[in-house]
Amino acid sequence: KNQVEQSPQSLIILEGKNCTLQCNYTVSPFSNLRWYKQDTGRGPVSLTIMTFSENTKSNGRYTATLDADTKQSSLHITASQLSDSASYICVVSSGGSYIPTFGRGTSLIVHP
Amino acid sequence: DAGVIQSPRHEVTEMGQEVTLRCKPISGHNSLFWYRQTMMRGLELLIYFNNNVPIDDSGMPEDRFSAKMPNASFSTLKIQPSEPRDSAVYFCASSLEGGPNQPQHFGDGTRLSIL
Numbered sequence: 201k202n203q204v205e206q207s208p209q210s211l212i213i214l215e216g217k218n219c220t221l222q223c224n225y226t227v228s229p230f231s232n233l234r235w236y237k238q239d240t241g242r243g244p245v246s247l248t249i250m251t252f253s254e255n256t257k258s259n260g261r262y263t264a265t266l267d268a269d270t271k272q273s274s275l276h277i278t279a280s281q282l283s284d285s286a287s288y289i290c291v292v293s294s295g296g297s298y299i300p301t302f303g304r305g306t307s308l309i310v311h312p
Numbered sequence: 313d314a315g316v317i318q319s320p321r322h323e324v325t326e327m328g329q330e331v332t333l334r335c336k337p338i339s340g341h342n343s344l345f346w347y348r349q350t351m352m353r354g355l356e357l358l359i360y361f362n363n364n365v366p367i368d369d370s371g372m373p374e375d376r377f378s379a380k381m382p383n384a385s386f387s388t389l390k391i392q393p394s395e396p397r398d399s400a401v402y403f404c405a406s407s408l409e410g411g412p413n414q415p416q417h418f419g420d421g422t423r424l425s426i427l
Contacts, residue, residue, distance in 0.1 A: 243418030304354035
C-alpha cells in the first residue's frame with residue numbers, strides 16, 4: 201500500500217531560525233515528489249517538485265532534498281519568517297497513476 | 313489570472329439537509345479533483361474527473377455523496393442527506409493534464425459544518 205509519512209507532526213521555532221521537515225514514502229513505482237504549503241484557511245500551493253534524478257532543488261529560502269534509494273525527502277527552511285507559519289504537505293506520485301498519495305502534513309509555527 | 317474558485321466558502325446546515333458545493337476550475341485545465349480534509353485523516357481524494365468524465369470515484373464515502381461535471385468550467389459535489397461526520401473542509405483542485413507531473417491547483421476550500 202502506498203504511504204507517505206511526515207515528521208514531526210508539528211514544530212514551533214523562533215523567527216530567523218532554520219528548520220527541516222521530513223517525509224518518508226513507500227510509493228512505487230516512484231514518479232515525483234512535491235512539497236505543498238498550506239496557509240490557514242487556504243488551499244495547498246506547490247513549492248517544489250522533484251523527480252527521480254534530482255537530489256536537491258531550491259525555491260528561495262526553501263530547499264528540498266530527495267534520496268530515492270532510502271525513499272526519503274526533506275524540506276529545509278532557512279531564516280524562517282512569520283509568513284512561513286503553515287502546514288507543509290509531502291505528496292508523492294506514482295508512475296502511471298493520476299492520483300497522488302498525500303502525507304498528513306507538518307504544522308509549522310514561527311514565533312517572533 | 314483567476315485560480316480555482318469554490319463556493320460557498322463556509323456552509324453551516326442541519327443534519328439531514330442537502331448540501332451542494334461548487335467549483336470552477338482554471339480555464340484550460342482538463343483534470344478536476346475533489347478532496348476532503350480533516351485533522352484526523354488529512355487530505356483524502358474523493359473523486360477525479362478527466363475531460364468532464366469521472367475516472368476514479370473510489371474515494372467517495374458512500375451513496376450519500378455524488379459529484380457531477382456537466383462542462384469543463386463547472387463541477388458540483390452534493391451530499392444528501394448530510395450527517396455531522398461529513399463536517400470537514402472540501403477542496404477542489406484542477407490540473408492541466410491528468411498525468412503525475414502536473415501540479416494540482418487548489419481552491420481555498422469550503423468549510424462545511426453539519427449540526
